[in-house]
Amino acid sequence: MSKRDPFTSLKQILFHAREAVEISENKTRQDLDQDRILNLALTRLIEIIGEAANRIPLEVQSLYPNLPWTQMIGARNRLIHGYDNVDLDIHRNFNALPLLLLRPHARGCCRSSHPPHWLRLQSS
Secondary structure (H helix, E strand, C coil): CCCCCHHHHHHHHHHHHHHHHHHHCCCCHHHHHHCHHHHHHHHHHHHHHHHHHHCCCHHHHCCCCCCCHHHHHHHHHHHHHCHHHCCCHHHHHHCHHHHHHCCHHHHHCCCCCCCCHHHCCCCC
């Protein structure tokens, strides 16, 4: 189990999910195929989200059962360990995940009484 603060990791998940949504807005699969920087950026954001999710202990994950923990961690593992054979469709299939993370129940996990006040996300 990680000694890192799990609520810092939750905040990082939401922050990077927002970034993924912003940079992929109005982008197509063709854009992903043709824009190497977009491809690398989304890959990295998925990796970060998955790594942050993996740092959160199961007992904290259980407090937020609506978050797709397995998908976040699995996408990260697939990209990291299968780096030499990445199917770009993982990005397309992952597109819904950042949007899911930005739903009110996900944002609320960082506004609960659990994290310190300085970790709470600002309203967007």
